[in-house]
Amino acid sequence: xxxxxxxxxxxxxxxxxxxxxxxxxxxxxxxxxxxxxxxxxxxxxxxxxxxxxxxxxxxxxxxxxxxxxxxxxxxxxxxxxxxxxxxxxxxxxxxxxxxxxxxxxxxxxxxxxxxxxxxxxxxxxxxxxxxxxxxxxxxxxxxxxxxxxxxxxxxxxxxxxxxxxxxxxxxxxxxxxxxxxxxxxxxxxxxxxxxxxxxxxxxxxxxxxxxxxxxxxxxxxxxxxxxxxxxxxxxxxxxxxxxxxxxxxxxxxxxx
Amino acid sequence: xxxxxxxxxxxxxxxxxxxxxxxxxxxxxxxxxxxxxxxxxxxxxxxxxxxxxxxxxxxxxxxxxxxxxxxxxxxxxxxxxxxxxxxxxxxxxxxxxxxxxxxxxxxxxxxxxxxxxxxxxxxxxxxxxxxxxxxxxxxxxxxxxxxxxxxxxxxxxxxxxxxxxxxxxxxxxxxxxxxxxxxxxxxxxxxxxxxxxxxxxxxxxxxxxxxxxxxxxxxxxxxxxxxxxxxxxxxxxxxxxxxxxxxxxxxxxxxxxxxxxxxxxxxxxxxxxxxxxxxxxxxxxxxxxxxxxxxxxxxxxxxxxxxxxxxxxxxxxxxxxxxxxx
Ligand SMILES: Cc1cc2nc3c(=O)[nH]c(=O)nc-3n(C[C@H](O)[C@H](O)[C@H](O)COP(=O)(O)OP(=O)(O)OC[C@H]3O[C@@H](n4cnc5c(N)ncnc54)[C@H](O)[C@@H]3O)c2cc1C
Ligand SMILES: Nc1ncnc2c1ncn2[C@@H]1O[C@H](COP(=O)(O)O)[C@@H](O)[C@H]1O
Numbered sequence: 205x206x207x208x209x210x211x212x213x214x215x216x217x218x219x220x221x222x223x224x225x226x227x228x229x230x231x232x233x234x235x236x237x238x239x240x241x242x243x244x245x246x247x248x249x250x251x252x253x254x255x256x257x258x259x260x261x262x263x264x265x266x267x268x269x270x271x272x273x274x275x276x277x278x279x280x281x282x283x284x285x286x287x288x289x290x291x292x293x294x295x296x297x298x299x300x301x302x303x304x305x306x307x308x309x310x311x312x313x314x315x316x317x318x319x320x321x322x323x324x325x326x327x328x329x330x331x332x333x334x335x336x337x338x339x340x341x342x343x344x345x346x347x348x349x350x351x352x353x354x355x356x357x358x359x360x361x362x363x364x365x366x367x368x369x370x371x372x373x374x375x376x377x378x379x380x381x382x383x384x385x386x387x388x389x390x391x392x393x394x395x396x397x398x399x400x401x402x403x404x405x406x407x408x409x410x411x412x413x414x415x416x417x418x419x420x421x422x423x424x425x426x427x428x429x430x431x432x433x434x435x436x437x438x439x440x441x442x443x444x445x446x447x448x449x450x451x452x453x454x455x456x457x458x459x460x
Numbered sequence: 461x462x463x464x465x466x467x468x469x470x471x472x473x474x475x476x477x478x479x480x481x482x483x484x485x486x487x488x489x490x491x492x493x494x495x496x497x498x499x500x501x502x503x504x505x506x507x508x509x510x511x512x513x514x515x516x517x518x519x520x521x522x523x524x525x526x527x528x529x530x531x532x533x534x535x536x537x538x539x540x541x542x543x544x545x546x547x548x549x550x551x552x553x554x555x556x557x558x559x560x561x562x563x564x565x566x567x568x569x570x571x572x573x574x575x576x577x578x579x580x581x582x583x584x585x586x587x588x589x590x591x592x593x594x595x596x597x598x599x600x601x602x603x604x605x606x607x608x609x610x611x612x613x614x615x616x617x618x619x620x621x622x623x624x625x626x627x628x629x630x631x632x633x634x635x636x637x638x639x640x641x642x643x644x645x646x647x648x649x650x651x652x653x654x655x656x657x658x659x660x661x662x663x664x665x666x667x668x669x670x671x672x673x674x675x676x677x678x679x680x681x682x683x684x685x686x687x688x689x690x691x692x693x694x695x696x697x698x699x700x701x702x703x704x705x706x707x708x709x710x711x712x713x714x715x716x717x718x719x720x721x722x723x724x725x726x727x728x729x730x731x732x733x734x735x736x737x738x739x740x741x742x743x744x745x746x747x748x749x750x751x752x753x754x755x756x757x758x759x760x761x762x763x764x765x766x767x768x769x770x771x772x773x774x775x776x777x778x779x780x781x782x783x784x785x786x
Contacts, residue, residue: 327579329579338570365717366559369653370653371654419608422608423606431760435759436764437764453725458668
């Protein structure tokens with residue numbers, strides 16, 4: 205099986221977010237990017253399939269944010285090939301354009317199974333996984349927690365629904381799967397190993413195809429939420445805070 | 461692009477023979493949008509043996525495709541049906557839940573119908589005949605207002621609008637439509653449903669929940685939360701990353717893909733309050749949130765908040781509760 209994994213970089217929420225002077229976008233100047241969490245799981249899912257059933261794993265990323273770091277880390281974790289799609293604006297692309305760009309690149313790379321995260325925290329005009337499925341005319345299932353081969357060009361996936369219920373769905377390849385979680389946490393590789401990989405391996409750089417996106421929403425403004433209600437904040441030393449919490453619970457009969 | 465009228469369509473989601481609660485929220489909001497567009501509000505109900513569900517839907521009409529072949533639907537089969545229905549005259553606005561089913565379907569349909577898509581919307585209006593959506597981004601830390609110049613597809617976060625207005629007072633007119641698409645061409649097939657594993661505790665029945673998030677940092681720290689829960693006569697539950705790490709089993713997960721809980725007390729430790737999490741706990745009677753980040757969105761749904769490293773608070777709180785009990 206030939207697996208392609210699409211890796212997207214998103215703002216690191218550990219850092220402060222700032223809106224730029226246009227009021228319509230995040231200020232990317234000081235922004236730290238990290239791999240989108242569910243893409244990290246998609247890569248783990250691909251590597252598990254490789255370990256257990258044999259597969260080649262190609263990873264693809266658009267060249268913005270910290271694409272090199274993310275791609276080298278993926279090679280260090282066990283991916284066979286890393287493709288960087290160049291000529292991307294510094295702030296990245298909308299999700300529909302990203303999906304269309306990946307679609308063109310996948311035509312060259314070739315894959316039976318395309319895995320990527322089901323959702324990224326900066327999604328607005330779609331989710332890359334589902335848009336790619338739709339644009340490529342391939343079967344698509346998202347919000348999965350497990351992908352297993354089931355013989356004759358098919359995979360069995362578990363798709364999560366609310367309330368802890370999941371559906372087992374058989375999907376005919378070639379297909380796109382939007383991963384929520386891999387069956388086990390993403391594997392860790394030491395930073396030294398990534399450093400080694402940077403010295404010994406190279407990224408396959410390819411010019412991204414120009415794509416046109418027919419229908420795009422227009423951003424009016426971005427802003428921080430100013431909720432009507434906010435928690436009453438407690439203050440003091442840990443002991444004083446503990447006392448205040450006990451009092452609140454006492455008043456509601458929750459300590460007895 | 462397929463031709464579009466002025467109507468609003470709401471995709472009706474159902475699981476195990478029941479309409480999902482957010483569908484009524486979409487119908488309530490859909491009514492406002494349809495009125496503003498001078499169009500009709502249509503509920504699109506697809507499945508096998510589901511026609512009786514139509515009676516509860518407040519809409520000008522229900523487009524109902526009830527076919528045994530759709531009994532175990534996949535996003536692919538629903539997409540094929542809605543696409544075929546929309547091909548004649550699609551709606552100006554197609555509203556779906558930002559749910560496991562709705563997200564998949566929205567992407568497939570936006571691509572197939574060449575319509576713009578706006579995801580994770582928490583507010584929706586019409587301005588100058590355009591759909592204006594306010595969408596949640598960055599785990600609830602950011603909002604983006606966007607508009608579509610023409611017909612569009614929108615996914616709406618469950619819990620964003622009141623449900624009452626979407627529940628039918630009288631039975632709506634139902635238009636039964638024969639299966640409009642060839643399901644044989646759909647390359648996804650539902651095999652079976654997997655129910656949550658029993659055996660562990662049922663967190664939906666616990667009146668006190670101590671919830672741990674990624675801020676708990678290590679599996680070794682879970683016993684600290686368990687001790688606290690023990691004193692309070694409650695149970696430990698978790699956000700998704702904690703379950704993904706394998707530190708607690710899936711039945712303990714609260715949120716979109718976990719359980720919906722409404723305990724008397726929800727004590728959130730190191731949980732940021734992403735929309736997918738708060739969807740599962742925001743209706744708790746009392747929410748106390750402990751987080752080291754003063755800007756964490758969890759404080760927008762909590763009644764009381766404490767900005768502190770949880771490891772500075774937990775020992776003092778455990779001790780104070782023990783003293784209270786003694
Ligand atoms: C389709 C889909 C379904 C999902 N379903 C669910 C679901 O059912 N349930 C769910 O929970 N998530 C779900 N998610 C994931 C969700 O989007 C968030 O990623 C997740 O809720 C974040 O969990 P968290 O708050 O524990 O982690 P984070 O967002 O990483 O937050 C950790 C928090 O801990 C705080 N912290 C760190 N250290 C400390 C300390 N020492 N003391 C105090 N505070 C500290 C940080 O300030 C931060 O706010 C879903 C996502 C998708 C895409
Ligand atoms: N050991 C690792 N395993 C997998 N991914 C990593 C690892 N180290 C760093 N990364 C990824 O590389 C990116 C940059 O990381 P950093 O160098 O820590 O800023 C992040 O998006 C990480 O997810």
